Structures are given as structure tokens and as C-alpha cells.
Amino acid sequence: xxxxxxxxxxxxxxxxxxxxxxxxxxxxxxxxxxxxxxxxxxxxxxxxxxxxxxxxxxxxxxxxxxxxxxxxxxxxxxxxxxxxxxxxxxxxxxxxxxxxxxxxxxxxxxxxxxxxxxxxxxxxxxxxxxxxxxxxxxxxxxxxxxxxx
Amino acid sequence: xxxxxxxxxxxxxxxxxxxxxxxxxxxxxxxxxxxxxxxxxxxxxxxxxxxxxxxxxxxxxxxxxxxxxxxxxxxxxxxxxxxxxxxxxxxxxxxxxxxxxxxxxxxxxxxxxxxxxxxxxxxxxxxxxxxxxxxxxxxxxxxxxxxxx
Numbered sequence: 001x002x003x004x005x006x007x008x009x010x011x012x013x014x015x016x017x018x019x020x021x022x023x024x025x026x027x028x029x030x031x032x033x034x035x036x037x038x039x040x041x042x043x044x045x046x047x048x049x050x051x052x053x054x055x056x057x058x059x060x061x062x063x064x065x066x067x068x069x070x071x072x073x074x075x076x077x078x079x080x081x082x083x084x085x086x087x088x089x090x091x092x093x094x095x096x097x098x099x100x101x102x103x104x105x106x107x108x109x110x111x112x113x114x115x116x117x118x119x120x121x122x123x124x125x126x127x128x129x130x131x132x133x134x135x136x137x138x139x140x141x142x143x144x145x146x147x148x149x
Numbered sequence: 150x151x152x153x154x155x156x157x158x159x160x161x162x163x164x165x166x167x168x169x170x171x172x173x174x175x176x177x178x179x180x181x182x183x184x185x186x187x188x189x190x191x192x193x194x195x196x197x198x199x200x201x202x203x204x205x206x207x208x209x210x211x212x213x214x215x216x217x218x219x220x221x222x223x224x225x226x227x228x229x230x231x232x233x234x235x236x237x238x239x240x241x242x243x244x245x246x247x248x249x250x251x252x253x254x255x256x257x258x259x260x261x262x263x264x265x266x267x268x269x270x271x272x273x274x275x276x277x278x279x280x281x282x283x284x285x286x287x288x289x290x291x292x293x294x295x296x297x298x
Contacts (some may be wrong), residue, residue: 013209
């Protein structure tokens with residue numbers, strides 16, 4: 001089955017003719033996983049160290065990030081289709097897209113909480129990611145309600 | 150001071166000439182707050198009930214969402230500037246944009262965890278938001294690692 005076939009119960013809609021806002025890719029995420037089938041279902045804090053490399057333009061925006069033990073990473077799941085409203089994940093019942101954390105959604109933005117291992121220049125080392133090598137980065141923020149270390 | 154003046158310590162960069170990906174606004178958030186100065190600093194679960202109205206195109210994607218007690222809401226902070234790498238929040242020290250949860254960032258996407266009060270048709274009632282009335286919605290997902298109720 002190709003990624004574009006629909007599984008039983010799945011429903012696709014027509015996408016809007018135009019987008020409403022534009023994203024800048026601000027860096028790239030490097031992980032050990034080269035294809036989707038290799039990615040873990042959910043990143044954990046005992047997983048491998050992954051690196052996030054920030055584009056030079058934004059490097060100053062990292063100032064102070066190492067004071068945070070955990071950060072939130074937003075990234076763009078560039079291989080995911082965007083038009084499904086009902087989905088049938090592998091070995092699960094059909095559900096609405098907004099009731100799932102699947103990559104397939106109108107705006108394929110993932111949000112992961114990761115542990116900061118270190119920051120050198122424009123590169124962060126983190127644990128807790130589960131995405132493909134080469135995934136475009138959208139944002140980094142301190143965890144909700146987090147205290148500095 | 151207008152919103153576009155720089156405070157002491159703040160640094161702006163030139164934005165890239167083009168964006169790299171496009172977002173669809175998939176609905177709109179209604180809150181009691183009409184201007185930025187009225188918004189609470191952080192939404193809480195004892196705050197007012199706010200509503201999220203999903204565009205008709207995406208309504209089926211809500212199927213099953215009421216089984217989740219808490220969901221993550223991604224929205225677009227449409228009034229925020231995008232070019233600051235160092236910021237000086239009110240009564241705080243200057244820090245890098247990625248060390249802050251300020252609306253001002255290259256991609257002004259906010260992530261809030263909210264409590265689901267109810268779902269009727271294409272409208273969700275939630276508590277825990279802190280954004281402006283009329284804010285564009287980008288995504289809804291079950292909370293990380295959450296169990297269904």
C-alpha cells in the first residue's frame with residue numbers, strides 16, 4: 001500500500017485553494033532515522049542524542065536556552081499528507097484527525113518535549129525526538145511553566 | 150512606545166526573502182480579550198470558557214475529541230513581529246527568543262494545553278486559553294501521552 005492510499009474508514013477533503021500564512025524553516029533536525037518505518041513511535045528521554053542545527057540568521061536567539069532543562073520543539077512533518085479528516089492508524093480504530101497525534105493533519109506541525117544535553121555554537125544536543133533525519137525546524141521554546149536550572 | 154520600537158538590548162535580523170511552507174487557518178478562537186493588553190499572561194484551568202470554531206471543511210476531524218480531557222491547541226499569533234533574536238520582556242532581562250515563550254518569534258505559533266468542556270457541532274468549549282479574540286487556529290491534538298477519559 002502506498003502512503004497515498006486510503007485505509008478503511010478514512011476520509012479525505014479537498015484542500016483550500018491557498019494557504020493563509022507562511023513558515024520559515026529556521027534549522028534542521030538530525031536523527032539516526034532515515035525512513036519513516038525506522039522512527040520510534042514516541043521519543044523518550046533515554047533515546048539517542050539528536051542534534052538541532054539552527055540557521056546562522058537565528059543563532060543569537062539561542063542565548064540563555066541552556067538554562068532550561070527541557071524545551072519544546074516544533075517541527076514540520078514534511079512527508080505527511082494534509083487532507084485526511086478521518087484516519088485509521090495501524091491496528092487502531094478510525095478517529096478524527098484532531099483526536100490523534102498522527103503526522104497526517106491540515107498543518108503537519110509536531111510538538112515534542114526534549115531534554116537539553118548541551119549547546120555548542122548553533123547546535124543543540126537533545127534527547128526525546130522521534131522524527132526523521134533532515135526534518136525542518138520551526139520553533140524552540142522553554143517547556144510550559146518550566147523553571148530554569 | 151509603539152509595538153515596533155526596540156527596547157534596550159533587543160536585536161532584529163532581516164527576515165528571509167521567502168517562506169518555506171504554508172499554513173491553513175482551520176478555524177477561529179473566541180475569547181473575552183479584544184486587545185493584547187487585556188490578555189492574561191498565562192491561561193489557567195479556572196479561567197473563562199473560550200470557544201474554538203472549526204471551519205466546516207474540517208469538522209469531521211473532531212470525531213472522538215471529546216474523549217480527551219485535555220488537548221493541545223496550536224494557534225497563530227497574527228499580531229506579533231517575527232524578526233527579533235534578542236528580546237527584553239517587560240520588567241525582565243534580555244534573552245534569546247528561543248529561551249522565551251514570547252509571541253515574538255520567527256514563526257509566531259503558540260501552543261496551549263486546555264481543558265475540554267464540551268463539543269457541539271463544529272464548536273469546542275475549552276478553558277485555559279490566553280489569546281486575543283479572533284486568533285486563527287492551526288491545530289488541535291490530544292495532550293502528549295494522555296489517556297482517554
